[in-house]
Amino acid sequence: MAGQIERNVPLECDVLVAGGGVAGLMAAIAAADQGAKVIVAEKANSKRSGCGATGNDHFLCYIPEVHGEDPGEFIREMNESQVGGNNDMNLVRRYVAECFERVKDWDAWGVGMREHGDWEFNGHAKPGHLRIWLKYAGKDQKIIFTKQATARGITILNHHPFTEVITDGDGRAVGGICIDLTQEYPRMQVIRAKSVILATGNANRLFGSKTMGWMFNSAGCPSNVCTGRAAAYRAGARLVNLDLTGNGAGCKYFNRGGKATWIGVYSDMNGRPLGPFVTKPSKEYGDLAGDVWREMFSLKRSQGEPVFMNCSEVSDEDLDYMLWGLTNEGNVGTLDHLKEEGFDFRKHMVEFDGKEGGGIGGGIDISVDAECTVLGLFAAGDETGNFRADMGGAATFGHIAGISAAKYSEAGRIVEAEHMAVVEERAAHYSRILERKADTATPSWKEINVAIQQVMTDYCGSDVRSEHLLTTGLRHLKRIQEKAKDVHCADGHEFMRCLEVEDLALVGELAFCSAMERKETRGKHNRVDYPFTNPMLNNKFVVIQKGEEGPEVDWRDKITN
Ligand SMILES: Cc1cc2nc3c(=O)[nH]c(=O)nc-3n(C[C@H](O)[C@H](O)[C@H](O)COP(=O)(O)OP(=O)(O)OC[C@H]3O[C@@H](n4cnc5c(N)ncnc54)[C@H](O)[C@@H]3O)c2cc1C
Numbered sequence: 001m002a003g004q005i006e007r008n009v010p011l012e013c014d015v016l017v018a019g020g021g022v023a024g025l026m027a028a029i030a031a032a033d034q035g036a037k038v039i040v041a042e043k044a045n046s047k048r049s050g051c052g053a054t055g056n057d058h059f060l061c062y063i064p065e066v067h068g069e070d071p072g073e074f075i076r077e078m079n080e081s082q083v084g085g086n087n088d089m090n091l092v093r094r095y096v097a098e099c100f101e102r103v104k105d106w107d108a109w110g111v112g113m114r115e116h117g118d119w120e121f122n123g124h125a126k127p128g129h130l131r132i133w134l135k136y137a138g139k140d141q142k143i144i145f146t147k148q149a150t151a152r153g154i155t156i157l158n159h160h161p162f163t164e165v166i167t168d169g170d171g172r173a174v175g176g177i178c179i180d181l182t183q184e185y186p187r188m189q190v191i192r193a194k195s196v197i198l199a200t201g202n203a204n205r206l207f208g209s210k211t212m213g214w215m216f217n218s219a220g221c222p223s224n225v226c227t228g229r230a231a232a233y234r235a236g237a238r239l240v241n242l243d244l245t246g247n248g249a250g251c252k253y254f255n256r257g258g259k260a261t262w263i264g265v266y267s268d269m270n271g272r273p274l275g276p277f278v279t280k281p282s283k284e285y286g287d288l289a290g291d292v293w294r295e296m297f298s299l300k301r302s303q304g305e306p307v308f309m310n311c312s313e314v315s316d317e318d319l320d321y322m323l324w325g326l327t328n329e330g331n332v333g334t335l336d337h338l339k340e341e342g343f344d345f346r347k348h349m350v351e352f353d354g355k356e357g358g359g360i361g362g363g364i365d366i367s368v369d370a371e372c373t374v375l376g377l378f379a380a381g382d383e384t385g386n387f388r389a390d391m392g393g394a395a396t397f398g399h400i401a402g403i404s405a406a407k408y409s410e411a412g413r414i415v416e417a418e419h420m421a422v423v424e425e426r427a428a429h430y431s432r433i434l435e436r437k438a439d440t441a442t443p444s445w446k447e448i449n450v451a452i453q454q455v456m457t458d459y460c461g462s463d464v465r466s467e468h469l470l471t472t473g474l475r476h477l478k479r480i481q482e483k484a485k486d487v488h489c490a491d492g493h494e495f496m497r498c499l500e501v502e503d504l505a506l507v508g509e510l511a512f513c514s515a516m517e518r519k520e521t522r523g524k525h526n527r528v529d530y531p532f533t534n535p536m537l538n539n540k541f542v543v544i545q546k547g548e549e550g551p552e553v554d555w556r557d558k559i560t561n
Helices: 020-034 070-080 091-110 142-151 227-234 295-303 318-327 332-339 390-412 421-435 447-460 467-484 492-518
Strands: 011-018 040-041 058-060 133-135 155-157 162-167 173-180 186-198 249-251 263-268 308-312 350-354 377-379 542-545 550-557
Touching: 011 020, 011 173, 011 227, 011 390, 020 040, 020 142, 020 186, 020 390, 040 186, 058 227, 058 390, 070 091, 091 142, 091 390, 142 155, 155 467, 162 186, 162 227, 162 421, 173 421, 173 542, 186 227, 186 390, 186 421, 227 492, 227 542, 295 308, 295 332, 318 332, 377 390, 421 492, 447 467, 447 492, 467 492, 492 542, 492 550
Parallel strands: 011 040, 011 186, 040 155, 186 377
Antiparallel strands: 058 133, 162 173, 173 186, 249 350, 263 308, 308 350, 542 550
């Protein structure tokens, strides 16, 4: 390619945000409202990027006038829901106290938070229990957040994938590196910053898709490949819960999130309900079986039974409501496909399945103020490993991270980050990739990515884990890491992919190390050599951090009050 990487003149800000998704934009807006000068480095275009690109329709939200003055029951439901389990309770409490404020912000900015009159709670619910998911119309949410950000003078650098946190001699974050892909050849862009917020979303393309080979057919945004986690680790931050894994459910072969929007009943081929929650379609509850009984799909398959979403008995009014919801939640492609195939919700059932071979359950470990364990570094949204509330989590902790980073930056000073050792080291590394001849003698990013997915799914996936599988799989992954050192690219786009696969291989390694440490079975961490859930490990999180000799695994207590 172009040879040595060219460098742009360094930019400067108080708060640098990596990722212009929901968490990133909410963080940027909150920081700017505190008076901070903010730059957002976004890999794609913030108007339509990330998991919320084409919309979402459920926002986990506590509203006292709806749920009662005591949030206790709400918190119980949240903990038992698909987002519960691995959340530190101080973060949960802060979330519950602040999430409605963010909903009100969105309402004021023009996101359709009460399209049918009042606050409306439907889906992901147990019959007879409190409903905690606020239904909303998020189709154009990213355009709205981008407008809010630009109105505040925030600089959004689209097509600038973030690659590295820059730390100073004391280990403090003093800026970041991203790649400027707006020109013919990639250029390195250093951004000096008093603080950095990581918000690059969830980790896709690490485990294999159900449609192997079609790597970008993933339930979440396929461009989110755990760079924030990898960069945080390299900068010395602590990651948490990478041993745990999870995967979603949805329309078979169409790997899209959004299962809770379907108003139907999980059924067998003869239309008989499979789960215990509903026997008739319910707009209010959905069918929780897909949320809490993920083994349903593999179990039924092992019995020779496909699983269907049966919407045949949905009323006309509720069918319209479901289609409205799916349109607002980025499922337009699926609906178009069903239409093209002559699908009739009254006559046909939609085949459903579990999603990828596994997903990473954890991420960056944050404090209640969204601080990482590295000074000046913050994280929010799907990037984090000790709190999960999906869209609402991105909004609420994005906002919290923005305020915390802006406050931290008030006392900080700008450092010439471009002179830190990591910048030279990275520039040399990038140049080596760019200078390499793009031929078959060296691997392409695609070959590396497919190999990583194969190994992650087969040796660290959610169906079975053991010491022997994990040890063998890690050995394979290490070999792939070695081969990845010779990866080549033909253009700027492929160059970005080359850097992505390095991050995927690193975070994959950390997942292997974390999974080896948890010598028990817990949820989808299915250790056949330790087949029971050890009560001694209740409320214990596996944490991992960079040590002198490589990854260092440890334990910490979950914060339970
Ligand atoms: C189809 C679908 C429907 C969903 N429905 C719901 C729902 O109804 N309710 C709910 O609560 N949750 C839902 N979710 C999940 C929800 O969308 C996510 O939890 C939420 O978007 C997380 O926000 P985030 O900002 O952390 O990540 P994202 O919104 O994914 O944003 C990450 C951003 O980082 C950018 N990025 C990635 N890597 C880099 C890099 N190296 N440098 C710079 N930028 C980078 C991406 O381009 C993206 O803009 C759904 C997800 C999908 C896919």
